[in-house]
Amino acid sequence: MRATMLLASASLAAWIFGASSAVAAGQRIQLTGELVDTWCYISEIMGGSEAVLGSAHHQCAVWCAAGGIPVGLLSEAGDLYMVLKLGGDDTSNANPRILEIQSSQVTVDGELHERDGIRYLLIDEILNNDGIVNRSHEDFGVIPAFGVPQQ
Amino acid sequence: MRKWLLIIAGVLLPAHIASVDAAQSWNVTGEEEARFDAKVVDVLCELTGDCPADCGAGRRQLGLLDDDGTLILATKNFAPFAGATDELIEFCQQRVTVDGLFTSNRGARIFAVQFVRPEGGDWRRTNRFLNKWAETNGVDPAGKAKNTWFKRDPRVKEIIERDGFLGLGPEEDKKFLADY
Numbered sequence: 221m222r223a224t225m226l227l228a229s230a231s232l233a234a235w236i237f238g239a240s241s242a243v244a245a246g247q248r249i250q251l252t253g254e255l256v257d258t259w260c261y262i263s264e265i266m267g268g269s270e271a272v273l274g275s276a277h278h279q280c281a282v283w284c285a286a287g288g289i290p291v292g293l294l295s296e297a298g299d300l301y302m303v304l305k306l307g308g309d310d311t312s313n314a315n316p317r318i319l320e321i322q323s324s325q326v327t328v329d330g331e332l333h334e335r336d337g338i339r340y341l342l343i344d345e346i347l348n349n350d351g352i353v354n355r356s357h358e359d360f361g362v363i364p365a366f367g368v369p370q371q
Numbered sequence: 372m373r374k375w376l377l378i379i380a381g382v383l384l385p386a387h388i389a390s391v392d393a394a395q396s397w398n399v400t401g402e403e404e405a406r407f408d409a410k411v412v413d414v415l416c417e418l419t420g421d422c423p424a425d426c427g428a429g430r431r432q433l434g435l436l437d438d439d440g441t442l443i444l445a446t447k448n449f450a451p452f453a454g455a456t457d458e459l460i461e462f463c464q465q466r467v468t469v470d471g472l473f474t475s476n477r478g479a480r481i482f483a484v485q486f487v488r489p490e491g492g493d494w495r496r497t498n499r500f501l502n503k504w505a506e507t508n509g510v511d512p513a514g515k516a517k518n519t520w521f522k523r524d525p526r527v528k529e530i531i532e533r534d535g536f537l538g539l540g541p542e543e544d545k546k547f548l549a550d551y
Contacts, residue, residue, distance in 0.1 A: 243420040263399035263474040278538035283521035288454030311430040333418040
């Protein structure tokens, strides 16, 4: 009986610690960077990563955000954070509020989680929004080019 | 651009022409074709323990938890400019087999789910997003218009009409087009 109880206690402890090991506390963080289309940035499916930032890629970034591709924050240090939450709203699949500020340079306060090589960001507050400051169309035109309206 | 034309062409191909169960190269950076078994999970839940029973009912990004316990962010589906949530949400907390492409760059590794097969089920291409979009927006799901959903979407149109395709205002668009 005692052995059974010890075994049950050990199993319970293993379950508790096992479960909690997968969920780690987030780290408070403030970041400044551009909201970007993560698929085009990582995959470089349309060309180099620099070409799929800012004004050159704004329209496509809105398309991808509306389609539910994760939006990221590319920090000034060049690190990419996947945005999973904004101001208490857990919508990260085509969040209308994120659509509205796609490609903007923002400063945010939030919570950082890292798992298996990916940085995830839960934004609590947007402290500043400078709008789109990366005038990349001056170097790259519009990416993809078929996004230019026919005249 | 060439790659995207290939992808869009792939989406428009009749299902009987394209292979229905094997990854198709998109020539993305760090590309790896992959097929593996995994559990469909709510990424926010995995990270924080905030776990609605329905994985967020389509609001949240979904991941694939493989048998090694690695959390893989399912970023893309088979349709143009669309993510994976609408393809995977019905399999919340269920095991599936996925086939598609990893892309790795600048330290990040994400997955494009091109095909999914539930346990005991059949393979299917991950383009359910298109029919869902068509139904939501009053477009014939059997027609071709859904394939260019990104140019027809009312949310997108409102933003682009207001801010311009450069996002810098309509006047900047006019200047760009004048020199184009």
